[in-house]
Amino acid sequence: xxxxxxxxxxxxxxxxxxxxxxxxxxxxxxxxxxxxxxxxxxxxxxxxxxxxxxxxxxxxxxxxxxxxxxxxxxxxxxxxxxxxxxxxxxxxxxxxxxxxxxxxxxxxxxxxxxxxxxxxxxxxxxxxxxxxxxxxxxxxxxxxxxxxxxxxxxxxxxxxxxxxxxxxxxxxxxxxxxxxxxxxxxxxxxxxxxxxxxxxxxxxxxxxxxxxxxxxxxxxxxxxxxxxxxxxxxxxxxxxxxxxxxxxxxxxxxxxxxxxxxxxxxxxxxxxxxxxxxxxxxxxxxxxxxxxxxxxxxxxxxxxxxxxxxxxx
Numbered sequence: 001x002x003x004x005x006x007x008x009x010x011x012x013x014x015x016x017x018x019x020x021x022x023x024x025x026x027x028x029x030x031x032x033x034x035x036x037x038x039x040x041x042x043x044x045x046x047x048x049x050x051x052x053x054x055x056x057x058x059x060x061x062x063x064x065x066x067x068x069x070x071x072x073x074x075x076x077x078x079x080x081x082x083x084x085x086x087x088x089x090x091x092x093x094x095x096x097x098x099x100x101x102x103x104x105x106x107x108x109x110x111x112x113x114x115x116x117x118x119x120x121x122x123x124x125x126x127x128x129x130x131x132x133x134x135x136x137x138x139x140x141x142x143x144x145x146x147x148x149x150x151x152x153x154x155x156x157x158x159x160x161x162x163x164x165x166x167x168x169x170x171x172x173x174x175x176x177x178x179x180x181x182x183x184x185x186x187x188x189x190x191x192x193x194x195x196x197x198x199x200x201x202x203x204x205x206x207x208x209x210x211x212x213x214x215x216x217x218x219x220x221x222x223x224x225x226x227x228x229x230x231x232x233x234x235x236x237x238x239x240x241x242x243x244x245x246x247x248x249x250x251x252x253x254x255x256x257x258x259x260x261x262x263x264x265x266x267x268x269x270x271x272x273x274x275x276x277x278x279x280x281x282x283x284x285x286x287x288x289x290x291x292x293x294x295x296x297x298x299x300x301x302x303x304x305x306x307x308x309x310x311x312x313x
Contacts, residue, residue, distance in 0.1 A: 003197055010190035014213040016183030017054040022217065023176045040103060041150060043225075043236020044243070045143055051221050051237055052078075052244045053180040054214035058187070059253035068127050068259030069266075070191060070210065072118075072250060073203040076269040077211025079115065079245040080305055083273075083280050086218050086238050088298035090290055093226045097235065097290040106149060107239040108281025110142040114246035115274040122266035127254035135251030142243060187213070203265045207309060215241075242277065265309065272308050276301045 049056075055078050062070040090097055117138055121131035191202075191210055198205075218241050225234035253259070280298060284290050 003194065006190040006193045006197070010187050010194065010213075013183045013187030013190060014054065014216070017057065017180045017187065017214070018183075018216050018220070020053070020176045020179035020183060022220065023172070027172045027176070039230060039232035040100075040236040041147060043233045043238075044107065044146055044240030045236075047221060047233060047237045048240030048244050049248075051217040052214075052241050052249055054183075054187075054217065055245055055249040056252055057180050057183075058210065058214060059249050059251075060256050063127075063253035063257040063259050066257075066259060067202060068253065068261045069201070069203040070206045071253040071259075072122060072127070072261050072266050073206030073269070074210040074214055075245045075249040076115075076118070076266070076273050077207035078215050078249070079111070079242045080269075080273045080276055080302065081211050081215045082218055082238050082242045082245070083111075083277050084298040084302035084305075085212075086215060086222060087235075087280065087290070088295045088302070089219065089223070090226060090231075090234065090238075091292045091295050093223055094231070095291065097231050099235075099284045099288050099290055101285045101288060103150060103235075104239070104281055104285040106146065107243060108277055108285070110145065111239070111243045111246050111277050112274050112281075114138055114142065114243060115270050115277065118246060118250055119267055119270040119274070121250075122261050122263060122270065125263040126258065126260050127250075128258040129255055132251040132254035132258075135247045136255065139244065139247035139251070142247065201262065201265070203262050203269075204309060207265075207269055208306070246273070269309060272305060276305070 055075055058074050059071040062068060062074075114135070117135060121127060121135065187210070191205060194200075194205070218237060222234035222237055225231070225237070279301060283297060284294060287294070
């Protein structure tokens with residue numbers, strides 16, 4: 001009975017976070033479109049923050065509950081999931097996607113750098129406030145680099161939203177964020193209880209379980225963008241979300257409340273994710289196209305993570 005209740009709370013919490021994230025993203029995109037921002041950068045900088053709200057909220061909620069492993073496992077698992085599983089789905093929606101070598105290479109390189117910083121931060125078994133500040137600052141610097149280094153494009157078409165006016169839209173984004181935080185907190189508590197019942201390490205459950213749930217907004221947003229003929233938004237979101245997860249998402253939690261992590265699992269997950277990002281980035285940048293051959297490689301990298309992480313457990 002208790003297990004069923006916790007499963008329902010986990011699903012319900014994630015559902016609230018996902019639905020609220022969708023609304024936050026819609027109004028955030030509407031605001032960005034009014035400023036004439038290019039599609040890929042909207043995906044990397046803005047939409048990625050919206051679709052990563054569950055991970056960010058989980059980070060804070062996990063540390064407030066003394067469960068730093070849930071934060072690191074979920075954030076690193078989401079980084080890997082978005083670079084392999086989510087990106088791998090793209091050619092199943094539309095056959096081929098053109099890849100800009102400069103965009104793919106730069107975002108991948110910065111994501112690897114973020115994962116390197118995370119590896120350093122967790123290597124002593126503790127995520128403290130200085131570690132969190134370092135990762136959040138890294139995200140801000142990396143984002144500025146992307147904005148300045150990537151070429152401009154035509155602005156994105158604003159999505160249809162019910163309410164107009166920038167102040168009203170900004171307020172609705174804040175309300176949606178509050179619901180994301182509430183849903184994510186509920187989901188984290190349920191996840192911790194399930195891990196205790198099953199005897200599964202929280203890190204493993206967060207890396208493979210929670211990351212799939214918190215990556216659902218990326219899947220929903222990106223598939224919708226592909227179907228509506230906006231592949232730049234989809235690609236920017238998938239790549240940008242991984243960058244956010246590797247830096248900002250992990251960093252916000254320990255700023256609020258430092259916590260201990262399982263060093264072996266955290267370091268193994270960070271290093272494997274960095275290798276996977278390097279392989280995906282190199283493959284797609286070299287081929288300049290993402291098709292079903294790429295899907296096979298990306299899905300294989302995701303599957304191999306089970307072998308690597310379970311072997312390190």
